[in-house]
Structure formats: structure tokens, C-alpha cells
Amino acid sequence: MSRWKPDAAGRLTKAALTLFEQQGYDETTVAEIAAEAGLTKRTFFRYFSDKREVLFSGSHELEHRWLEAVAAAPADATPRATIEAGLDAVAEMFVDRHAFARTRARIINPNPELQERELIKLQNLAGAIEDALRERGLSQNAAILASQAGVTVFHVAFARWVEQDDPTAFRRLMDESLEELRSVTAA
Amino acid sequence: MSRWKPDAAGRLTKAALTLFEQQGYDETTVAEIAAEAGLTKRTFFRYFSDKREVLFSGSHELEHRWLEAVAAAPADATPRATIEAGLDAVAEMFVDRHAFARTRARIINPNPELQERELIKLQNLAGAIEDALRERGLSQNAAILASQAGVTVFHVAFARWVEQDDPTAFRRLMDESLEELRSVTAA
Numbered sequence: 001m002s003r004w005k006p007d008a009a010g011r012l013t014k015a016a017l018t019l020f021e022q023q024g025y026d027e028t029t030v031a032e033i034a035a036e037a038g039l040t041k042r043t044f045f046r047y048f049s050d051k052r053e054v055l056f057s058g059s060h061e062l063e064h065r066w067l068e069a070v071a072a073a074p075a076d077a078t079p080r081a082t083i084e085a086g087l088d089a090v091a092e093m094f095v096d097r098h099a100f101a102r103t104r105a106r107i108i109n110p111n112p113e114l115q116e117r118e119l120i121k122l123q124n125l126a127g128a129i130e131d132a133l134r135e136r137g138l139s140q141n142a143a144i145l146a147s148q149a150g151v152t153v154f155h156v157a158f159a160r161w162v163e164q165d166d167p168t169a170f171r172r173l174m175d176e177s178l179e180e181l182r183s184v185t186a187a
Numbered sequence: 188m189s190r191w192k193p194d195a196a197g198r199l200t201k202a203a204l205t206l207f208e209q210q211g212y213d214e215t216t217v218a219e220i221a222a223e224a225g226l227t228k229r230t231f232f233r234y235f236s237d238k239r240e241v242l243f244s245g246s247h248e249l250e251h252r253w254l255e256a257v258a259a260a261p262a263d264a265t266p267r268a269t270i271e272a273g274l275d276a277v278a279e280m281f282v283d284r285h286a287f288a289r290t291r292a293r294i295i296n297p298n299p300e301l302q303e304r305e306l307i308k309l310q311n312l313a314g315a316i317e318d319a320l321r322e323r324g325l326s327q328n329a330a331i332l333a334s335q336a337g338v339t340v341f342h343v344a345f346a347r348w349v350e351q352d353d354p355t356a357f358r359r360l361m362d363e364s365l366e367e368l369r370s371v372t373a374a
Contacts, residue, residue, distance in 0.1 A: 141364065145370075148368075152339065156332065180329055181336060185270075
């Protein structure tokens, strides 16, 4: 059977974004998303807990990649080097997702509830990175500030990346944001 | 009449915190808060839109003080100096509020909905600071990163301040956090 319905999650995501853009996020139902994808509601709920999760399902992979990169950094890496290792890993993840990210931003940005969800996901990510940095032996303060710095740089660079046309610019925008953060905190 | 009910907002706040601690935030009603303060529900709603706002009513003053400090900084102040001006102003605001802040933290920290509200208030504050920094002529990137840095330092230092016993430690904890942020972003 599975040969008949390949990439159900991908098709549901594409269908959801199409409908969110066409008729509005609030106006779109799970039944409509499933129908647009040629699948059942039951199949939808196998992949997503609700329609909102279609927009945030990448957050698990994002966290997973970031934490793996932190764990894989050399034992003597500086806090900044561990931040950059995480940014490298997630930039790679997004290389092929520029079109998706732009559409997603057009849906999230005008919707306060979705913006709040985005903020909370980012703070959960920061908490997970903080724990990973503490496991590497960083002090609690250094781990909190480094994780917040990393997530802030990611967030700012991501917003700039979706606003411009070059899909490959994400890593460079991260570098610029990290440099800007370093610059504004310099004595 | 007003001589009979001085500082209604303060009494309502004190009553709310007492009840939130005694019987739980979710279990406490506006009617109970008003009764505990010896006031009416109608009076409560003159000061607060709902019981949650009792915990967040300081955010307007916080933003006001921070933005005034940014506006008053010398024209040639560095981004870091404008961050520090804001931190100075808000540290002063909290000098006499350590006991309140500690009780408030005990109510907010175990409650995900209240934690989310706190995050969103902090991001609104960051947005307001960003606008004020742009009005001073900072580039968009510098304004975003400086406002995020300032709010992150405030947030981290605030969490440390309520966890320890010295009411006067807030400004020092901010300095330490800003220094830590500078340190973790250093090349």
C-alpha cells in the first residue's frame, strides 16, 4: 500500500501551506488539508497532532541536529565554537527549504498565536542547548548565555533569510548576526 | 472616599499573590482576590483586565523606564552603553521589589501558560527597545541584536536575582551576565 501514498507527511505539509495561503490559517480545517493531499484525516493525525503542528514539525529535527553538533564539538572548543557548530548544522538543514520557509513566514508573521508558538519553540530549543552545554562542563551562566546567543542569532538570521531571495545566504546571515551580537556587547 | 481605600492596586496585588501561593493560581478567582483585599470586583477591573495581569502589570513601567534611559543616552553612546543605560534604569526600579519578585517567580515558574506570557512580554519589550535604538540611528541589525542582548541579560539576571537572598544584587548580576554574553560570543 505504501507505494501508492509516498511521502504522506510531505504531501500533507504542501497541502496545508497551500490552503493556509489561499483561504487563511484560521479558516482551514484538517479535513480540508487531508482532502487536498488526497489522504484521510486519520492519516493526517498519524503525522501531526493538529494543523498548527504542520508549521512546527521541523523543530524536532532542528533541535536534534543542533544538539548532535554540540555533542560532536571538540572537548576544548570555546563557547563560541560550540555556538557556531550548532549554527553550521542547522544552516545545512535549511539549504533546500527556502521556499517552504518563506511561505511559512507569510503564514506565521501576521498571526500572533503562531508567533507566540514560534517564540516558545525557540525557548525550548535554547533550554535543550543549555543542558547540552552544561553536560560539556560549561558553567550554568555560560551555558545559559551561550544558548541564548545561539538561538537569538539563529532567529534573527532566519528572519533575514526568508526576507531575501538567495537560498544559500543563511550561513552568511548567521555569521553577520553573530558578529553583530559580539560587536554590540563589546566594551 | 479615596482616603478609605488607599493604594487599591497595591492591596489587590498583595491579596492576589497571597491567594495564588496559598491555594494555587488556577484555583483563585477575581472575586476572591477582591474580597481578600476588602474591595469589590468592580474595583479590581479598574486596575487589571484579569487575574493574570496582576503578575504582569509591572511590564509597562519596565518598558517606560528602559525606553527613557535609551532616549536619554548621549548621542555618541556605543550600543553597549545604551544597553547598560537601560539595565541601570530597570535595576533601580526593582530595588524595593525583591520580596514581590520572589513570590511572583514561585507562582510563574511552575505554570507553563504564565511562563509563556513572560516570554511574550519580554519579546514585546525587545521590540520596543529595538525601535528606540533605530530611532537613535543604529542599523536594523545592530538594533535587533542589541535589544535582544539587553533583554536576554535582563532575563537571565532577573532569574538569578530571585533565586538568591541579596535584594541589592540585581545590577551586579546584570553586569556578570552581560560580561558572560560578551565572553561567549568572543572569537
